[in-house]
Structures are given as C-alpha cells and as structure tokens.
Amino acid sequence: MTPMTTRAALLAFCLFLPFQSFGGAALPTAPEVPRDALQEGAELFVNECQTCHGLSFVRFGQLAELGFSEKEIAEKLLAGAPGEFMRVAAKRDDQKRWFGVAPPDLSLTVRAHASSEGSGADWLYAYLRSFRRDDASPTGWNNDVFTKVAMPHVLWRMQDATNPEEGAADALSPEDYDRRVATLVGFLAWAGDPHAALRKRVGIGVVAFLLVFSALAYALKREYWRDITGDRRQETGGR
C-alpha cells in the first residue's frame, strides 16, 4: 500500500469508529416480521391500542401499503376516509383527567426508543413482554423494562403467564404471544418510518450510479493528469 492509500484507509476507519457501539447491556433482538404479517400487527393495534394511543401522522389510506384492500381498511379497521389520520377518538383533556397523563402518540415511538442497548423495535418488543402483576402499583401492573409505567398490561388476556384463568380460551402459548407482539412491533416500526423500504430501494440505485460515476471520473482524471505526471512522454518514447 502506498502511504496515500494507507492514510485514506486510516481516515475511513476513523470515520466509522463512532458508529461502533461499545458494550452496553443488549436487549434481545426483535424478530424480523415479513411484510404481510404486518397486517396482523395493524389489526392488533387498532383493536387493542388505538382506544388510548393515536398514530396521528399515519393516514388510514397508507395502510394499503401493507397489502390491505380499501374495503378491508374500512371494515376490519373501522376507518374513516383514506386521507384521515389514525387519531384517538377520545379528547386529550379527557384522557388527562382519566389517566393523569395523556397516553403518548405512537407514530415515532420505535424511533424514539433506540439506544446503545438495541433498536427501538428491540426495546418495544422487550417492553410488551415484560409486564408483571404488582399490587403496590395503582394499575396493579408493573414492567421490568419501564418501571412504574402508567399503562396497565392491555394484552394480559393474550399472555398465558399473566392470565389468571387456568387454560383461558384467549390465552396464547408463550411462542404465539411473542409472535403476535412481534407483528405489533413490526407494524409500529413501519409506522415510524413508512418510506424505509422505498428509501433502501432508491438508495441501491443511487449508490450503483455513483460507483460507476466515480470510476469514470477517476479514469478521466488519470487521463488528464498524464500531461503533468509525465506518463505520456514515457509511453510515447520520450516525445
């Protein structure tokens, strides 16, 4: 390696150094959810979460991107017009009166919870699986990932571990519960960054173009600089 390329390599290394995470207790990674399973997460959100939490930046019409038909959006998800936002029906002031704090909007919750411990999806996946009964808390629930959380365990019926009825009809096995939660997490991750798939697709094209362009620019530069570096004279026999 020439000193120049060594220096360039060192520079590139230093550039990427800050992106390495050093240590930190890692959260378990949220499982990847295939695109069509996100529909399940969307339905779960509408049925279980939307009573209190809004997705005030997501329009019902956008759900078509997850493969829902217009009819499904209207019937399964009880939506208004496609251009309407997925807001909460309750008024914020009422919510404040009922719960003490208005439940936060969840449009960006996945992006807001990324940390050195894991992605926002990892956090949410761990959070929704970490509720336990706690008689000392006002709701009767506590959470190991988010201690003293104001929200009760809304999905308690689904989770076998938290459903007190032995063999309750709607309780899922631990594996099935985790899988359902993963679809919900996947849906909220999509809601936080709905253009992510498009962004990556366009990005591949842009990077491919710039690679070809850089190669051509380098060839052009070399051709011109032969005048200066004297390679041309050597090639043509010293003329």
Place this chain on the structure above:
Amino acid sequence: MNLKTMRAGKYRSNGGFFGDCIEWLDARLPLSAFWRKHFSEYLVPKNLNFWYFFGSIALVVLLMQIVTGIFLAMSYQPDATPNADGIPVAFASVEYIMRDVNWGWLIRTTHSTGASAFFFVVYLHIFRCMLYGSYRKPRELLWIVGVVIFYALMAEAFTGYVLPWGQMSFWAAQVITDLASAFPFFGTALADWVRGDFSVGGATLGRFFALHVVALPLALILLVVLHLVALREVGSNNPDGFEAQKRVNVEGTLLDGVSFHPYYTVKEVFALSVFLLVFFSLVFFAPEGGGYFLETENFLPADPLKTPEYIKPLWYFTPFYSMLRAMTRPLLGVDAKLLGVLAMNGAVGVLVFLPWLDRAPVRSIRHRGPVFKVMLSLFVASFLTLGFLGAKPPEYVLWGAIPGAPIARAATFFYYFYFLAMPWWSKIDLCAQETQAA
C-alpha cells in the same frame, strides 16, 4: 467552449445559434474573462493531495444545504403551539415533510445528514491548514475569514437544530441561550433578549427560524465569497509549504503550478463523487447515523415540563460542550459558568491569532521537527477526547476506572496550551530547510 477562442479575448461565435448566444452575452458581460481568471488560467500548485479536496466539497455541501433548505422551508411551520393531538405544530410539520411531501424524506434526511457532513468536511479542511501551515503569511486574512465562517456555521447549525422542536431541540436551546446569563450585570437581560421570552418558547422558535433561513445563510454566502476572493489573491498553499508563486520560467508562467481547469476540476469531480458515494450511502441506509445525525430523543416532541436525563449536543459540538462543562470552580473571581462560556468561545476565537502564534521558520509538517509532530498529535488526541466526553454524562468514568471530568479539564488545558505556548515551542523545534518540488 473552445479554449483557444477564449484565450484570444472575447468569445467569437462559430456561426451556430448557441455560439451566437454566448458571443452576445460575452460582449456584454465579462464571461470569458471570468472563466479565464478563475478557471482556465488560474494556476494552482500541482502537488496538492487529498487534504485539499475538502474546501470545494464544503462549497458543494453549502449549496446542497441551501437547495434542500429552500424546499424544507416551503412546508416547515415555525409554530410552537400544540395541534389537536397535543403535538407542537413545528414538530408535526417536520413529520408531514417526512411522510406526506413527495420525496420529503429524501430532502429532509439530505439536509440533516448534510449538517453533519458539513462539519466533518470543515473540520478536515481546518486540520489541513494546521498540517501544512496554510494560515501563515500571506494567508492570514484568508484564515481569519475562515474562522468567522466556522463561527457562522456553528450558529447556523445550532439554530437549525432547534427548528424540529423535539425534546433535544428544545432543551439544547434552553441550555445554550441560558449561557448568556453567565455574564455579570447584563447577563439575564441578554439571555431574555436572545430568547425573546423568559424561557425558550414560540418567540425563540420564530427568531431562530428567521436567523436560520435568512440572516445566517446570507452571512455565510458573503463570507464564503470573501474567502474565495482572498484565496484567488494569495493562491493555494501546498503540502510542501513552499511559495509556489515564486518559481516562474522565462515566460513568467508558474513552474510548480497547473491550471485549475481542467486539471483540478477533473480531480475535484472525482473527489466529489467519492464524497457523494459515502454521503448518500448514509442518507439512504443510515439516515439517523446511529443517533449521531438525528438523535433518538429528538423523535419526541418538545415538552417544557419534562427535562431529559442528559442534555447533549450533536457530535460536532461535543468538544466545545466538554470545555463548557470542564470549568467547575471559580478562578480569579470569575465564576465557573462564565469561565465555561469563555473557554468554549475562546476555543474558536484563539484560532484567529494562529498566524502570529506560529513562529516556526517553515510552514509544512513535512519540514517541521519532532516537537510540532508531538504537539499536533496531542492536540488532535485532546480534541477527540473532548468530543468523546462531551457526548457522555459529566459523571462518566472511562473504562470503569478513570473519571472523565478531570480528563476533560486536562484536555481543555492542553487545547489552550497548544495555542498559547506555540510562540515558544514552535521556535525551539528543529525544522528542515523548505525544499522546492522537482
């Protein structure tokens, strides 16, 4: 455009429509003279290496920020009042751009990643000057204008950072505007005047928007033009540090120089394409940059009632933030907070005096002795350490053993020692004779 016809003076058309248009324009404007003066006959040392690319890349990033900024300003609303969902209108308008404006996500992430890229490029550009002594006579004014540009850039970045009105935007604005209150007598009044209110609020957002989109970009453009005019007057320095302008042949042309166009235009197009490759890889595949370009806390809307656990600036301000926090005890009757503010501002201010602090007989690191090399390495190490610690809470402990606070204080001390003791250590250094390139 044919170079030969241009050299002859005014442009002569070859009879075609396009040529006629150029001839008509050139007869009325100094087009070909400008092209000759600044491109085809502007001579640049031929031994410039990759460190010299960052100036032109910074110019391209500035243009990119202006163009993306114009489109963002079309949909952004500097309004701190909550909407029906309790989210500040300013925050919601940024999300509107990210989701509903066609290609808004691309425009916004290019702008936010561009801010980080701007500082990355400018830091390397400044470091180049320190490596090769580019600030030395006759380039003092070029250097000082550059320092003022850096100040303006910091103000531009800070005001822009506040606009999305997220948690970190709000609390960073609170911390930074509160620094003005450190000054005795008029401090509190000054802070209120800067904010337009007794605490950060809608008035602050409105004025920061005006500064970010009108006042500071105008100042930046004017300063950059001045920077370039000064550069054209004194010419580029080079890695060997010799005065390339001095060696001329009998016809009076520069022996060590080549014309800017085509030699450096082709070289810089290549450098730029490599930069864009890295830049757009980040924009498309890591727009948040792992929290370094877009902080996770800033995805939460501003809440004046909820102070975040740690308030820290983005990576490019952390070295200076570290210096602010390093001052924890009063000195000579000046209280700690004011000392911190002075240390932080002085860190950039001291750069203005660099041309006169450096007493070495040569410019470039290639001819300077071991003292310079050791001092510069320690300077870089202390700057990076300050940057690292500035992103951590003040009580951070390195490797679980060494407390960060005294390290930050020592690094701040060394940062100043490097500059203030330079007249001494640059003089005792053993320098080699400056040689002319073959």
